[in-house]
Amino acid sequence: MAEITFDGIRHSYYPDPQKPEDFALREINHTFEDGGAYALLGPSGCGKTTLLNIISGLLHPSHGRLLFGSTDVTDLSTQERNIAQVFQFPVVYDTMSVYDNLAFPLRNRNVPKDAVDAKVKETLEMIGLSEGAHRKAQGLTADQKQKISLGRGLVRSDVNAILFDEPLTVIDPHMKWELRSQLKKLHRRFGYTMIYVTHDQTEALTFADQVVVMYEGQVVQIGTPAELFERPMHTFVGYFIGSPGMNLLPVRTEGRTARIGDQSVELPGAAPDLQGCRIDLGVRPEFTRISTTGLPVQIRKVEDVGRYKIVRAVLEGQEIAALAGEDEALPADPHVQFDPAGINLYADSWRVDLGA
Amino acid sequence: MLELRNVSRAVGGADHIRNVSLALERGTLNVLLGPTLAGKTSLMRLMAGLDEPTSGTVHFDGADVTGQPVQRRNVAMVYQQFINYPALTVYENIASPLRIQGRDSATIDREVKRAAELMRLTPYLDRTPLNLSGGQQQRTALARAMVKNASLVLLDEPLANLDYKLREELREELPKIFAESGAIFVYATTEPQEALLLGGNTAVLSEGQMVQFGPTVDVFRRPVSLISARTFADPPLNTLSVEKKNGRISHGEAVTFPVPAHLQHLPDGAYTIGIQPHHLTTRATTPHTVSIHARAIITEITGSESFVHFTFAGTDWIMLTPGVLELDPDDAVEVLFEPTNLLVFDMEGRAVEYEFHTAA
Amino acid sequence: MNKTWNNKAWFMVLPVLVLVAFSAVIPLMTVVNYSVQDTFGNNQFFWAGTDWFIELLESDRFWEALGRNLIFSVIILLIEVPLGIFIALNMPKKGLGVPFCLVFMSLPLLIPWNVVGTIWQVFGRVDIGLLGYTLFSMGVDYNYVSNVSDAWITLIVMDIWHWTSLVVLLCYAGLVSIPDAYFQAAKIDGASRWSVFRYIQLPKMKRVLLIAVLLRFMDSFMIYTEPFVVTGGGPGNSTTFLSIDLVKMAIGQFDLGPAAAMSLVYFLIILLFSWVFYTVMTSHDGETGKGGEQ
Secondary structure: OOOEEEEEEEEEOOOOOOOHHHEEEEEEEEEEOOOOEEEEEOOOOOOHHHHHHHHHOOOOOOEEEEEEOOEEOOOOOHHHHOEEEEOOOOOOOOOOEHHHHHHHHHHHOOOOHHHHHHHHHHHHHHHOOOOOOOOEHHHOOHHHHHHHHHHHHHOOOOOOEEEEEOOOOOOOHHHHHHHHHHHHHHHHHHOOOEEEEEOOHHHHHHHOOEEEEEEOOEEEEEEOHHHHHHOOOEHHHHHHOOOOOOEEEEOEEEOOEEEEOOEEEEOOOOOOOOOOOOEEEEEOHHHEEEEOOOEEOEEEEEEEOOOEEEEEEEEOOEEEEEEEEOOOOOOOOOEEEEOHHHEEEEEOOEEEOOOO | OEEEEEEEEEEOOEEEEEEEEEEEOOOOEEEEEOOOOOOHHHHHHHHHOOOOOOEEEEEEOOEEOOOOOHHHOOEEEEOOOOOOOOOOOHHHHHHHHHHHHOOOHHHHHHHHHHHHHHOOOHHHOOOOHHHOOHHHHHHHHHHHHHHOOOOEEEEEOOOOOOOHHHHHHHHHHHHHHHHOOOOEEEEEEOOHHHHHHHOOEEEEEEOOEEEEEEEHHHHHHOOOEHHHHHHOOOOOOEEEEEEEEOOEEEEOOOEEEEOOHHHOOOOOEEEEEEEOHHHOEOOOOOOOOEEEEEEEEEEEEOOOEEEEEEEEOOEEEEEEEEOOOOOOOOOEEEEEEOHHHOEEEOOOOEEOOOOOOOOO | OOOOOOOHHHHHHHHHHHHHHHHHHHHHHHHHHHHOEEEOOOOOEEEOOOHHHHHHHHOHHHHHHHHHHHHHHHHHHHHHHHHHHHHHHHOOOOOOHHHHHHHHHHHHHHOOHHHHHHHHHHHOOOOOOHHHHHHHHOOOOOOOOOOHHHHHHHHHHHHHHHHHHHHHHHHHHHHHOOOHHHHHHHHHOOOOHHHHHHHHHHHHHHHHHHHHHHHHHHHHHOOOHHHHHHOOOOOOOOOOOHHHHHHHHHHHOOOHHHHHHHHHHHHHHHHHHHHHHHHHHHHOOOOOOOOOOO
């Protein structure tokens, strides 16, 4: 296990990149701590898979260095980096038994027979496949195969990191819960460095201590799930995380007041001078309440999604979403209130710190 | 109206569909919900006429269409894989069903442009599908299904291969787009959340059988059986075997509470109780609140919500609570629930009858 | 309303049924008819019962030809299958080399059998053939007309040249369908080149290999044109395979009865071998992975 450092890592698929747009992955300087659980989150084409391939060694970055601990591994092959990876579609060796699948990476490294047996048995226990270990891997279900893929990584004591490339794509919802919490348990118990690539916010947020949100080849925010939820640094984070995403309302600011059309909202702090910028007020639906006082809105639609209701309303010509409780009744004369704790201000898409 | 009457289908001794009866009205959105291999695709193939039932009949607007091949029915289908004609442009892809119907070019042009506008494909009409993103490819397939003006539109996990956010957007658009057409929509999914967001009606499928059918939210809130409740729960449903005796409902010493008013009429005996993870909380609300002393296993925090996995008396449950609740493994936690939120099933797994609680 | 049965489908199948009847069933029945009778032409037939079959099965000529067939098939399978796999493994997976290799590999398959025979007949001639003359001038005593092993080597090399491509193309199709993730996983697991072949490529090629082996076996077992053109079954009877013998008997000697009996036995042998092959090779398959895999 080792910490992973991105030292000015950039990548372009073009031979001579000039503009920032030529880069599939723009410059990253960051360190993943030893034993941390990280998620790379973003839509397809955001560069998350490029970054993962750079870590695993399938791709050589066009610029910058990658360090494992203090060792520069930029030029090392996949084998030499000692990483493990779980892929989107389960990769198992069909003709081998479950046991032999797990023993395979050890046997390839000429580990003595007794040590292989001990380690494989321990790993089978960890992933809950001790029973039926001598069955052929071929007839197993997708989630069991995915556990085997994981097991082939866990079985090695020399892995620097375990990488996951959308590992739950082909898993049924109920099994997702089981696999996810098992991963989390393994992480807590054994302290592996884990890096998890996904487009699914729930998976990323529930899995990781730190989530790296990527957008058009750029890292837009690295933070804990709570930070990403409460203080999105970029409007993209606000939109991408949370469902429905953050409400964004174009406003004009005057000190502690934000004006939406003819209405005004009290800001939790004074806005700095933002002349010439496009200014948006960002409030998540979770911090948006329909009540009898506040700013008047027209309710367009109420979607009952079981656990709660999504209220679609119009405020000064702008679409907003608010959440209402399962049994909550909506007032006949609806108004909207924004919880000050959830109010963020954005200038040209980036978050602005509000003064006192 | 599409009606399946006691439809079954067996292939090589394996039952794919077992005795399903279902009536779908025009202008409705119907979700088929169930895990992989529950029979969603098999059922859709029967509805489309791609397969013939081994027994039972299929009726459309009262007419028996059981043996009728798919070409003679007015059916459109969209699959999980993005299926388009690779050599044709987006425009020609959308126009293809109209060309087959032999419409004049003015009508075709109008219809294609309208569908492209709705599906936000207008800038891409001249491209071929391989030069589009996954979302655009699937929107092309959806637009093609739309212009066909079919009386039955079958969508087989159409969003499963798309990005999470894109899925969210299309899911919002779909009911809007299809609401005006007056056709019957059938939408297969493995995800309870997706069914809830789509609304409409839901048919819960399990092992080739239809377990329950009704308005989506009703099915979610009032499952008729344990299987239905389990299929339609995400996070998974918490269950516990209990005994009703001497005016109390108990699971050993760990969970015991007086029988609530709405369950007084039940005979004493063994039951299974179920409770949705979002009905568990750490803050007491009423005098009837039941408390469980548990130990945390692991917590998953999304920022807006926390999923707390905990254990008590050898049982593992999940609590979904708003906000951030961080617990270390083995931390003690008091979990609370309201007896009015309980789902109660008899030993055969059927939901027991009682006056349904509504607060509103 | 009544259930509407659609029987039109049967009409669609009808042309094929007629075609199969004329091309296969009726000729086969004719052969069966011949095999139990004796004729001297003039449409005069005498009942012969199982005599021809007994005679055939007791003749050394038949067993020798059958032996030659088996040896030939075994040799070419042993060479073509591993060689085909080897070439397929070394073909490029992407880039400009792919279409080039594919076309190059398909070339021998596009040449008709008798032309292949003629090419090699000329190619191997000691007086004017490129191969024959080259060998001759290097002092190698090569002559497929008079030397038994030279004749066999020529036939085998010719078959390998002609048909290895088929095995290559089938294996290649199997190989390119393996997702990249498998190779990445193998790298990560530290698998050797041999392990990758043994545990990923070979299992994933199993189905196409089965087809390749079946096709190559049946084809080689029925070999006729090439030896007919090149060696004419000689020297002596050393390259007289069942098919050549059969034609000699039926057309050369006009022994229709024995020839018919022989073709039936020949047919049954091929059927039997193919069935045995198929059963043995699919028996290890076990339950095929339903679902889960893409």
